Amino acid sequence: MCYFKxxxxxxxxxxxxxxxxxxxxxxxxxxxxxxxxxxxxxxxENSAVSEFYDQVKAAYDGxxxxxxxxxxxxxxxxxxxxxxxxxxxxxxxxYETFQFDLVVEKxxxxxxxxxxxxxxEEIPYQDLGWFVENGYLLPFKDxxxxxxxxxxxxxxxxxxxxxxxxxxxxxxxxxxHPSVTCTMYLWYRKDLFEDPTEKTNFYVKYGYELAPPKxxxxxxxxxxxxxxxxxxxxxxxxxxxxxxxxAIQGGRNDALTCEWLQYTWSFGGxxxxxxxxxxxxxxxxxxxxxxxxxxYKSLLEFSPPGTLEYSYEGxxxxxxxxxxxxxxxxxxxxxxxLEDPKNSAVVGKMGYGPVPMEVDLxxxxxxxxxxxxxxxxxxxxNSKNPEAAYLFSQWIISPIVQTILxxxxxxxxxxxxxxxxxxxxxxxxxxxxGPAMADTHYRPRIxxxxxMEEEMRVALSRCLIGELSSQEALDWLYxxxxxxxx
Amino acid sequence: xxxxxxxRFSVQKDILWYLPITILIIFLFIAxxxxxxxxxxxxxxxxxxxxxxxxxxxxxxSQALHSEAFFRSIKRLLSFFxxxxxxxxxxxxxxxxxxxxxxxxxxxxxxxxIPTISAPVVVGLLGRFMLNTSFGIIPYVIxxxxxxxxxxxxxxxxxxxxxxIVEIWHWTPLLTLIFYSGLIVLPxxxxxxxxxxxxxxxxxxxxxxxxxxxxxxxxxVVIRGIDLLKIFDExxxxxxxxxxxxxxxxxxxxxxxxxRSWNVGQASAIGVLLIGTMLPLTYIxxxxxxxxxxx
Numbered sequence: 176m177c178y179f180k181x182x183x184x185x186x187x188x189x190x191x192x193x194x195x196x197x198x199x200x201x202x203x204x205x206x207x208x209x210x211x212x213x214x215x216x217x218x219x220e221n222s223a224v225s226e227f228y229d230q231v232k233a234a235y236d237g238x239x240x241x242x243x244x245x246x247x248x249x250x251x252x253x254x255x256x257x258x259x260x261x262x263x264x265x266x267x268x269x270y271e272t273f274q275f276d277l278v279v280e281k282x283x284x285x286x287x288x289x290x291x292x293x294x295x296e297e298i299p300y301q302d303l304g305w306f307v308e309n310g311y312l313l314p315f316k317d318x319x320x321x322x323x324x325x326x327x328x329x330x331x332x333x334x335x336x337x338x339x340x341x342x343x344x345x346x347x348x349x350x351x352h353p354s355v356t357c358t359m360y361l362w363y364r365k366d367l368f369e370d371p372t373e374k375t376n377f378y379v380k381y382g383y384e385l386a387p388p389k390x391x392x393x394x395x396x397x398x399x400x401x402x403x404x405x406x407x408x409x410x411x412x413x414x415x416x417x418x419x420x421x422a423i424q425g426g427r428n429d430a431l432t433c434e435w436l437q438y439t440w441s442f443g444g445x446x447x448x449x450x451x452x453x454x455x456x457x458x459x460x461x462x463x464x465x466x467x468x469x470x471y472k473s474l475l476e477f478s479p480p481g482t483l484e485y486s487y488e489g490x491x492x493x494x495x496x497x498x499x500x501x502x503x504x505x506x507x508x509x510x511x512x513l514e515d516p517k518n519s520a521v522v523g524k525m526g527y528g529p530v531p532m533e534v535d536l537x538x539x540x541x542x543x544x545x546x547x548x549x550x551x552x553x554x555x556x557n558s559k560n561p562e563a564a565y566l567f568s569q570w571i572i573s574p575i576v577q578t579i580l581x582x583x584x585x586x587x588x589x590x591x592x593x594x595x596x597x598x599x600x601x602x603x604x605x606x607x608x609g610p611a612m613a614d615t616h617y618r619p620r621i622x623x624x625x626x627m628e629e630e631m632r633v634a635l636s637r638c639l640i641g642e643l644s645s646q647e648a649l650d651w652l653y654x655x656x657x658x659x660x661x
Numbered sequence: 662x663x664x665x666x667x668x669r670f671s672v673q674k675d676i677l678w679y680l681p682i683t684i685l686i687i688f689l690f691i692a693x694x695x696x697x698x699x700x701x702x703x704x705x706x707x708x709x710x711x712x713x714x715x716x717x718x719x720x721x722x723s724q725a726l727h728s729e730a731f732f733r734s735i736k737r738l739l740s741f742f743x744x745x746x747x748x749x750x751x752x753x754x755x756x757x758x759x760x761x762x763x764x765x766x767x768x769x770x771x772x773x774x775i776p777t778i779s780a781p782v783v784v785g786l787l788g789r790f791m792l793n794t795s796f797g798i799i800p801y802v803i804x805x806x807x808x809x810x811x812x813x814x815x816x817x818x819x820x821x822x823x824x825x826i827v828e829i830w831h832w833t834p835l836l837t838l839i840f841y842s843g844l845i846v847l848p849x850x851x852x853x854x855x856x857x858x859x860x861x862x863x864x865x866x867x868x869x870x871x872x873x874x875x876x877x878x879x880x881x882v883v884i885r886g887i888d889l890l891k892i893f894d895e896x897x898x899x900x901x902x903x904x905x906x907x908x909x910x911x912x913x914x915x916x917x918x919x920x921r922s923w924n925v926g927q928a929s930a931i932g933v934l935l936i937g938t939m940l941p942l943t944y945i946x947x948x949x950x951x952x953x954x955x956x
Binding site: 426428625636 | 707708709710724730793794795810812814815816817900901902903904905906907909917920921922923924
């Protein structure tokens with residue numbers, strides 16, 4: 176009897192604790208975090224903007240939208256500020272993020288099934304043609320011309336046109352906003368490039384100054400130079416393990432095809448002659464492409480053993496851990512991790528520059544082309560709340576959100592003006608983005624590209640593991656593309 | 662009159678008895694397969710939106726049967742099937758014997774079953790993390806022992822073998838459980854007679870245990886065989902079909918065609934071919950089990 180009384184007492188105490196903590200969570204979760212409050216205050220500083228969002232809230236309060244995006248620094252950064260959007264507009268956002276292939280699969284399945292599970296969808300820009308030709312996206316024209324939905328600070332002229340055009344415009348119609356401005360450029364260990372001992376040794380071996388490479392030949396030689404065995408020295412220190420000069424994203428995934436295309440374009444190759452996406456213009460097995468693949472494959476010699484399993488984050492991790500100490504060509508948003516003091520041993524030691532060329536044309540004022548790799552914020556034609564979805568997209572690309580996210584190093588912003596903000600201009604990975612966007616190539620955005628890209632992964636992977644030569648792999652790819660294209 | 666009423670009542674009772682299972686079979690098998698068959702006879706390639714829904718006859722089948730990648734994936738699946746099933750069966754028989762020889766082996770059996778109760782996706786992830794060249798425990802230990810770093814998931818043959826080993830680790834306990842259940846209910850008379858005759862352990866196993874266990878072995882092999890032909894999750898998570906196309910077995914190939922390339926028509930055609938092959942095969946195997954039971 177006494178035991179039962181004690182037990183009852185414990186249950187009551189437990190229940191009280193549960194209620195108290197629940198109430199605590201509810202009360203404190205309704206107030207914004209300090210940084211989010213700062214963003215909210217920034218919106219309210221402009222009376223026209225404040226008035227606009229008051230009108231929006233009156234019309235859309237209580238609406239819920241579902242958004243889906245790609246797991247990355249930008250989505251994780253954005254998630255922290257979703258309560259600001261809700262506070263401004265009354266629109267609740269359920270934001271799901273997944274890794275690359277899964278996002279694409281989910282969004283396409285939702286579209287094909289006409290399920291309408293998602294309102295705002297982040298899609299890789301190369302799939303824009305697939306979505307548009309199948310009629311799965313709403314054009315943005317009506318939203319952009321609707322005064323009730325137009326923010327006073329939208330200022331489309333400030334959006335980086337190369338990014339917006341590649342990600343969202345198809346046959347002269349706008350289907351979205353750019354989500355991020357991803358581009359590839361050169362990463363290199365600036366501190367080692369400036370080390371006197373390394374400079375001297377390099378000059379002795381190769382006969383020219385150690386500097387960010389202008390040509391692919393120089394790139395390879397620098398990669399070779401910085402590949403060292405355990406026991407050798409690097410910048411005067413004895414190495415406790417083997418280190419490598421470069422790394423490639425050699426796993427059978429989207430990162431591989433993106434990276435190889437960067438090399439291909441730099442070698443003067445491509446998929447279609449002149450960018451005209453017709454069967455008769457296929458040049459995927461051209462001598463330039465074969466040369467690019469041969470070169471790309473030759474970098475395996477100076478890459479870590481796990482390089483054929485790497486996806487986007489592979490080279491980042493390798494540089495962070497100083498397994499790779501030379502250079503590589505990689506994405507700007509992946510470089511954020513290199514400057515993260517929590518995870519990186521190379522904070523402040525990295526340099527970023529233009530992609531090398533086959534032949535040095537810098538004396539003619541030219542620099543290497545970069546691969547554009549952004550995402551598109553689009554609205555599903557099955558969305559139940561398309562206007563609310565548009566408001567969310569417009570909010571994401573607003574100058575205030577772009578600036579704050581860029582200052583937090585969570586996004587490669589889509590606005591020109593953001594790159595002039597001091598914290599952004601002084602953050603090396605973002606400072607190098609602007610010049611890289613001066614001359615970009617992007618992947619074909621035709622409906623067939625999804626299947627073509629899948630086959631490209633297989634062809635490149637089979638070449639890298641030695642099953643096929645570069646010519647055989649690209650000849651096979653050419654024959655597959657001839658079957659896939661009409 | 663009474664006879665007619667009894668007959669009618671009997672037929673109605675039979676209909677009611679079989680109705681639920683009939684509805685299930687229609688919804689779970691006949692309807693999906695019919696839709697798949699219909700898709701396979703029409704153009705359903707989302708890369709060509711204007712052609713979607715057009716009747717094209719057997720063109721999807723023709724394209725599949727002319728696809729080198731399709732036959733490569735079948736060849737790999739058959740290799741995977743034969744190697745894994747053989748290894749699992751032998752290992753499971755061996756483990757079942759050991760368990761039978763241990764008094765109170767239930768706790769041990771429970772521990773042994775842990776891999777089997779894990780979801781295939783979890784097993785695939787475990788495999789991927791443990792075999793990763795950069796941070797996996799297995800390449801690290803091999804490197805320590807042999808002094809040379811090994812890349813497993815980057816080498817086509819090693820990646821394939823890794824997939825086989827992961828599958829064996831995952832499902833051998835289930836087969837062990839099936840064989841053990843059969844082993845413990847075998848009659849003791851033949852064993853007593855063999856003991857009196859002074860038969861060796863190997864002779865007892867080969868001439869007494871194995872023949873008596875044959876029906877249960879065949880049943881276990883059929884169950885695992887059907888499962889092996891469906892392997893997908895581990896490939897998706899662990900290797901993604903790579904390196905190259907070394908681990909792109911048939912089911913992954915169909916998935917890639919349907920949900921990455923969005924050539925749903927051709928994927929449906931291959932699905933129909935697969936079902937068309939599996940159904941008679943399953944029928945034959947169950948006939949064998951029935952024959953084995955009779956013996």
